[in-house]
Amino acid sequence: MPPAPGDHDARREDVSRAVWQVLAEKGFGGLTLRAVAAAMGVSTGMLTHYFPAKRALITHALDLLETRTAGRPRREHPAPGLPTVRAMLLDILPLTPGDTARNRVWVSSWDLSLADDGLAGAQADRYARLRSSLHPHLEAARELGELPAHVDPAQLAATAVAFTHGLVVQALFDPTRFPEDTQVALLDAFLASLAAS
Amino acid sequence: MPPAPGDHDARREDVSRAVWQVLAEKGFGGLTLRAVAAAMGVSTGMLTHYFPAKRALITHALDLLETRTAGRPRREHPAPGLPTVRAMLLDILPLTPGDTARNRVWVSSWDLSLADDGLAGAQADRYARLRSSLHPHLEAARELGELPAHVDPAQLAATAVAFTHGLVVQALFDPTRFPEDTQVALLDAFLASLAAS
Structure with missing residues (x-):
């Protein structure tokens, strides 16, 4: 049967x-x-x-x-501008066991993707979408005066993604030196330096 | 014979x-x-x-x-403080074909290292050494008044490494959107935001 x-x-x-x-x-x-x-x-x-x-x-x-x-739980967007940028970047960091597993699998997939033109293109597009999703919120932060008038939101989106993914990699390899509160403190100091610049 | x-x-x-x-x-x-x-x-x-x-x-x-x-050519340290930090971070970015190949192999090695406790420990140590090597120069930058008095050089070293490696990954996947001058401009804007914060 x-x-x-x-x-x-x-x-x-x-x-x-x-x-x-x-x-x-x-x-x-x-x-x-x-x-x-x-x-x-x-x-x-x-x-x-x-x-x-x-x-x-x-x-x-x-x-x-x-x-x-795509289906992971996400933080609500608390307020336009930097608080939303912060929530979106917190959603990326390995702060829970589930987030850690997902990040670990993503980092692992890069070896595969770099060796395959189709997969590399898909990953480049994924990065472009991530930067684009941050862009309007960085723009709002600038309009609200949370960021200096001279900043370029597109450039800042690339910088924020770079900082966040580089922190992911360090935290995956060294969870003892990068527990959750350290990751959050690093993110907050990073956002504060953007705000004050 | x-x-x-x-x-x-x-x-x-x-x-x-x-x-x-x-x-x-x-x-x-x-x-x-x-x-x-x-x-x-x-x-x-x-x-x-x-x-x-x-x-x-x-x-x-x-x-x-x-x-x-270890044997790659490196930039001379131009002056104590931020100019030296800049030179050290430029030495990491994929700005030449040789640098790109080396970065690509490093990123590829992470899949292997994350799956092996010994290799993961070696990679965590490597990150700790990289942060330590930046530390004195960030401290010098603070003493010289290039960075605000309130910054924590250890925290800033982790942030600088995170930013740089996250930029490496984006550039490897999307060399068209991240040519050399874009990478250098992103690094300079990142350093300027630290300096002004």
Whole structure:
């Protein structure tokens, strides 16, 4: 008897959860059918139904990363200008175990993306969208007088993304030296220096 | 007749060059004996003499990255304080093809390092050394009045490293939007905002 449709969906969920678990522990470099099968306690053969080739596994992993990032809980935007910029950057930092896993998987994906023109282009577009999403709020901050009149919001968006992702990498490698309050203090000092400049 | 010692050294050089070429093009995710053999135009069998196992190839690649980073040409320190900080951060950015290759290999190594406690610890130490190397120059900048009296040089070192590495990643993915002059302009605006804050 073939499995009921509900079983099928539940099994797909199990597979996705196991793929995520492997990614969070070992990154894309450790993502193999064998590792996913071990995480699920099933045979590698069972998984070839879902992933006939390694490429299908990687594609699923990248989709999962995209979906989990898009669907993550986010802070409300407290007030126009810098408070919103702050909330958006806090949403990126590895301040919870879930945020840490997601960041760790993103950083891990860069090796893969840099070696593939299509993936590199998608990552460049993702960065461009992130900068664009900050832009209007930096512009609002300037209009509100929270930032000096001479600043260029586009340039500042690139700077804010650079600072935040560089902090992500340091914190992933050294969580003891970069606990949550240290990350938040660094972000606040960074925003204060922009405001005062 | 066994090869003369000079031949042996020359061959080791060839192998290292081929390993670097593969790393710069495909990253650690694409580093295989087969890829290195193809880059040299030799058989995979010949390479097992140098690398009996994949692990030996990775260790050699990491050593190579370390050596090439330590031995890279660096800017002279122009004057104490912020001009020296600027020179040190310019030495990190991907402003030349060689710098770009090295940065690309570093970013690629993060996937590997995050999955291995020993390598992750080494990377955390490397970050700590980089921050420490900036510290005295940021302190000097404060004493010279180039930075406000209230700044914390240790915090600022982490911020400067974060900004610089985050800019490296954006520039690697999007060299068209981040040509050399844009990177330098972003760095100068970042330093100016610290100075004025």
